[in-house]
Amino acid sequence: MARRAKPGRGRRLLRLALLVLALGASAYVLYLDQRVRHEFEGRRFALPAKIYARPLELHVGLRVPEADVLGELRALGYRPVAHPGDSGWYVQDGATLEISVRPFVFWDGPQPARVLRVTFGDDAVTGLADAQGAPLALARLEPLLIGGIYPTNNEDRVLVRLNQVPKTLIGELIAVEDRRFYTHWGFDPRGLARAAYSMVTGRRIEGGSTLTQQLVKNFFLSPERTLGRKLTELAMAVLLELHYSKNEILETYLNEIYLGQDRDRAIHGVGLAAQFYFGKPIEDLTQAESALLVALVKGPAFYDPFRHPKRALARRNLVLREARDQHALTDEQYQLARATDLGLNAQRAMGTSPYPAFVDLVHRQLLSDYDEADLRSEGLRIFSTLDPRAQRAAEHALADRLDAFDRDKRFGAPGLEGAVVLADSQTGELQALVGGRDARYQGFNRALDALRPVGSLLKPAIYLTALEQPARYTLATLLDDSPFTWKARGAEPWRPVNYDRRFHGAVPLQTALAHSYNVAAARLGTELGVDKVIATAHRLGIEHELPPYAATLLGAADLSPFELAQMYQTIASGGFRVPLHAIRDVTTQDGKPLKRYPLAVEQAFPAAPVYLLVAGLQDVVREGTAKSLAEWLPPELGAAGKTGTTNDQRDAWFAGFTGDRVGVVWVGYDDNRAARLLGASAALPVWGETMAALEPQPLALPPPAGIERAWIDPQTGLRADAGCAGALELPFAAGSAPQARAPCAGAAGGGSVKSWFERIFGL
Amino acid sequence: MRILVLLLVALAAGCAAVAPEQPAPQQAPENAAVASLVQSARADADAGRLSSAEASLERALRIDPRNPRLWQQLAGVRLQQGDYVQAESLAARSNSWAGTDDVLRAENWRVIAEARRARGDDAGAQQALERAERYGR
Numbered sequence: 001m002a003r004r005a006k007p008g009r010g011r012r013l014l015r016l017a018l019l020v021l022a023l024g025a026s027a028y029v030l031y032l033d034q035r036v037r038h039e040f041e042g043r044r045f046a047l048p049a050k051i052y053a054r055p056l057e058l059h060v061g062l063r064v065p066e067a068d069v070l071g072e073l074r075a076l077g078y079r080p081v082a083h084p085g086d087s088g089w090y091v092q093d094g095a096t097l098e099i100s101v102r103p104f105v106f107w108d109g110p111q112p113a114r115v116l117r118v119t120f121g122d123d124a125v126t127g128l129a130d131a132q133g134a135p136l137a138l139a140r141l142e143p144l145l146i147g148g149i150y151p152t153n154n155e156d157r158v159l160v161r162l163n164q165v166p167k168t169l170i171g172e173l174i175a176v177e178d179r180r181f182y183t184h185w186g187f188d189p190r191g192l193a194r195a196a197y198s199m200v201t202g203r204r205i206e207g208g209s210t211l212t213q214q215l216v217k218n219f220f221l222s223p224e225r226t227l228g229r230k231l232t233e234l235a236m237a238v239l240l241e242l243h244y245s246k247n248e249i250l251e252t253y254l255n256e257i258y259l260g261q262d263r264d265r266a267i268h269g270v271g272l273a274a275q276f277y278f279g280k281p282i283e284d285l286t287q288a289e290s291a292l293l294v295a296l297v298k299g300p301a302f303y304d305p306f307r308h309p310k311r312a313l314a315r316r317n318l319v320l321r322e323a324r325d326q327h328a329l330t331d332e333q334y335q336l337a338r339a340t341d342l343g344l345n346a347q348r349a350m351g352t353s354p355y356p357a358f359v360d361l362v363h364r365q366l367l368s369d370y371d372e373a374d375l376r377s378e379g380l381r382i383f384s385t386l387d388p389r390a391q392r393a394a395e396h397a398l399a400d401r402l403d404a405f406d407r408d409k410r411f412g413a414p415g416l417e418g419a420v421v422l423a424d425s426q427t428g429e430l431q432a433l434v435g436g437r438d439a440r441y442q443g444f445n446r447a448l449d450a451l452r453p454v455g456s457l458l459k460p461a462i463y464l465t466a467l468e469q470p471a472r473y474t475l476a477t478l479l480d481d482s483p484f485t486w487k488a489r490g491a492e493p494w495r496p497v498n499y500d501r502r503f504h505g506a507v508p509l510q511t512a513l514a515h516s517y518n519v520a521a522a523r524l525g526t527e528l529g530v531d532k533v534i535a536t537a538h539r540l541g542i543e544h545e546l547p548p549y550a551a552t553l554l555g556a557a558d559l560s561p562f563e564l565a566q567m568y569q570t571i572a573s574g575g576f577r578v579p580l581h582a583i584r585d586v587t588t589q590d591g592k593p594l595k596r597y598p599l600a601v602e603q604a605f606p607a608a609p610v611y612l613l614v615a616g617l618q619d620v621v622r623e624g625t626a627k628s629l630a631e632w633l634p635p636e637l638g639a640a641g642k643t644g645t646t647n648d649q650r651d652a653w654f655a656g657f658t659g660d661r662v663g664v665v666w667v668g669y670d671d672n673r674a675a676r677l678l679g680a681s682a683a684l685p686v687w688g689e690t691m692a693a694l695e696p697q698p699l700a701l702p703p704p705a706g707i708e709r710a711w712i713d714p715q716t717g718l719r720a721d722a723g724c725a726g727a728l729e730l731p732f733a734a735g736s737a738p739q740a741r742a743p744c745a746g747a748a749g750g751g752s753v754k755s756w757f758e759r760i761f762g763l
Numbered sequence: 764m765r766i767l768v769l770l771l772v773a774l775a776a777g778c779a780a781v782a783p784e785q786p787a788p789q790q791a792p793e794n795a796a797v798a799s800l801v802q803s804a805r806a807d808a809d810a811g812r813l814s815s816a817e818a819s820l821e822r823a824l825r826i827d828p829r830n831p832r833l834w835q836q837l838a839g840v841r842l843q844q845g846d847y848v849q850a851e852s853l854a855a856r857s858n859s860w861a862g863t864d865d866v867l868r869a870e871n872w873r874v875i876a877e878a879r880r881a882r883g884d885d886a887g888a889q890q891a892l893e894r895a896e897r898y899g900r
Contacts, residue, residue: 057796057822057825057826059794059795059796059826060794060795060796061794061796062826107818108815108818108819135795137795137796137798137799138795138796138799138800424825424828426824426828426829427821427824427825427828429825574859576852576855576856576859584821585818593814596814596817596818598817598821598849599821599824599837600849600852601849601852601853601856602852603852603855603856607859660828702829702859702860702861702862704859
């Protein structure tokens with residue numbers, strides 16, 4: 001006993017050690033098992049929120065050129081040939097367009113597929129009927145998908161069921177990646193050996209890992225390569241096989257696999273890959289197309305068919321050959337598939353969105369109601385207000401103009417930048433947002449985040465404050481545009497000057513606004529009270545705090561184009577502020593309504609003073625600093641607006657509105673260099689070009705009760721008659737029109753201009 | 764509340780241009796698209812599907828934002844939804860496009876009176892009712 005005790009004890013120790021090791025290993029395997037089951041079952045693929053543009057609503061009277069409807073159909077991927085029995089096509093026959101609209105689930109319910117006949121005339125829809133020719137009141141196209149809110153790694157996918165995936169794709173995949181998939185236990189020693197052999201000879205194309213191992217690798221593990229990790233991977237693969245059927249594993253694999261990169265968007269799963277590369281649903285892939293997806297498994301970047309078509313083609317054909325050799329394809333199918341080209345979708349890559357600035361805003365507005373995590377994983381469907389026509393028009397106008405300025409000025413890199421905000425002035429829906437010159441670039445969103453001095457764009461707040469006191473101020477009131485010094489405690493004396501370096505003496509309020517006279521505006525603003533003007537700006541929708549100094553009156557305050565658009569929206573809708581918004585509705589992934597963002601209005605000002613201000617802003621376009629707008633828009637349109645230019649011409653602005661849209665344009669340098677461009681020469685053309693492309697509605701505010709019109713002599717601000725040269729007809733709030741007659745009007749009263757002026761201002 | 768629903772129905776009827784007892788509105792003939800949306804909004808409002816009614820009216824407003832009847836109807840829906848602040852604002856918006864249509868104005872002031880009363884502003888409601896009276900009916 002004693003003799004056997006020694007080795008016995010050693011053996012026992014060994015046995016104990018082995019037992020402990022075995023226990024430890026089992027515990028580890030148990031842990032892995034838990035993890036595999038937990039994660040595989042608990043795993044729900046993160047589905048990004050999908051963001052849609054507004055649907056195009058067709059009805060008789062809609063002002064839209066046929067070409068723009070065609071453009072929308074093309075962007076939606078409609079084919080220009082009839083496919084009876086199918087949807088998603090159109091046929092153009094002169095002024096008539098036959099459209100087979102795809103089915104779509106809207107916020108207010110599903111809309112079935114149907115055929116429309118649309119007739120155009122004079123850049124408008126003149127007829128709308130169904131396939132039988134019965135007239136229709138209204139028809140919606142499905143909205144364009146404009147982007148998503150992706151998981152942090154920007155993974156995008158479209159989930160598919162195994163039975164949707166073509167049999168040939170599965171056959172090809174198994175032939176190339178894992179021949180014994182249906183028989184192995186998660187790993188394949190023969191495959192490994194062959195992979196090792198092929199590494200040496202470089203002849204075979206099969207990798208060593210089974211599909212199960214590849215899935216484990218993508219699913220659970222980090223990409224480091226160590227022996228320990230390899231063993232864990234092996235164990236997990238076996239465990240996965242123990243718990244789940246081959247079909248479950250294959251379906252998960254097909255949805256997980258990484259198959260390409262679209263700028264910053266990672267293309268995952270065969271469902272999205274089919275859409276991304278071929279623009280079609282997975283069910284419709286041909287054998288050759290399936291083979292290309294299988295070819296990409298090995299290296300989506302290396303075999304990127306857009307960048308390396310030859311390499312991709314060679315790899316695809318290799319896949320096809322393997323598939324034939326493994327009897328996944330007949331020889332005939334192989335020959336046929338081999339002869340086709342790659343068949344790639346011509347559609348331009350969009351990355352996470354072709355409209356990053358707009359999607360950025362949608363995202364921000366959503367965050368007030370949703371968790372970031374839900375947005376990135378729940379597959380919500382977001383119906384936005386983006387109008388792709390308006391967006392396109394704004395992007396083109398900005399890019400074209402800035403290109404031209406850079407060519408002319410040659411100020412060197414980086415070039416001029418700009419931003420555009422465009423909204424429906426009545427409903428507050430944002431139609432376009434351009435965050436910079438390269439509208440595809442997802443970077444600094446100038447439309448929302450560029451805080452720049454606003455210059456004269458704030459002046460309407462001064463004039464509106466004045467016009468709210470009709471007993472003191474009308475459009476005809478003479479303002480004093482003579483040298484002015486403003487002293488405030490603790491500040492340098494402020495001496496505003498005019499852009500033309502001259503003083504203009506006594507000028508009617510409307511003229512001072514039309515020509516953007518700084519001194520008259522500064523005098524008026526200080527007379528009214530800087531705090532009162534600032535309060536008006538806030539009522540108009542400016543949310544940023546404004547410095548309580550006189551210089552703020554002339555725009556020494558930094559604001560974003562978006563905020564100014566809100567301010568001008570309030571003016572454009574006659575004093576009814578409607579918060580600018582980018583979202584209409586949100587539904588779940590399967591179309592259940594979740595939330596609406598209803599139209600909300602608030603009367604921020606009584607109608608009369610805003611009506612007068614709008615008349616003044618129309619005069620800016622008719623006679624004043626924005627006169628050159630006539631190059632783009634006919635005068636009958638009555639567009640209203642305001643130019644803005646800041647010190648040393650660092651910032652060029654234009655803000656204005658037609659009957660249906662309000663827009664703000666900013667142009668300048670990011671690094672604040674002097675741009676040497678005026679609001680009227682740099683920002684206004686972008687605005688004019690954008691609006692002109694969108695069939696603008698005339699601006700005609702309904703005159704509020706009590707508004708009357710009177711002829712005024714601009715020299716004196718008094719009542720005029722036929723005898724007065726250059727007399728103006730101006731609107732006045734009830735009872736506020738001047739009674740005294742100007743000297744030119746002949747009759748008694750009046751006296752000289754100077755004496756009247758001195759009397760009023762006590763000079 | 765019943766008065767309100769009746770009012771809404773009457774307005775809707777006016778919108779669909781099938782109200783024989785009312786003088787013909789002095790504005791451009793109703794757009795067929797707008798009329799069809801108004802019709803479905805009315806059906807939805809009658810059935811208590813207020814957010815569908817609201818969505819249809821907003822669709823109609825995108826097509827024809829200067830139509831005071833659409834704003835008025837939306838005000839009515841907001842009233843039914845209990846959003847009295849918006850009901851009053853939207854009725855005021857309707858007034859701003861009302862032109863010479865005093866009947867429409869009177870109806871808007873009634874909506875405003877109702878909204879104010881619901882918010883506990885009886886004096887304001889009384890004033891609004893007086894305005895409504897002044898516009899006739």
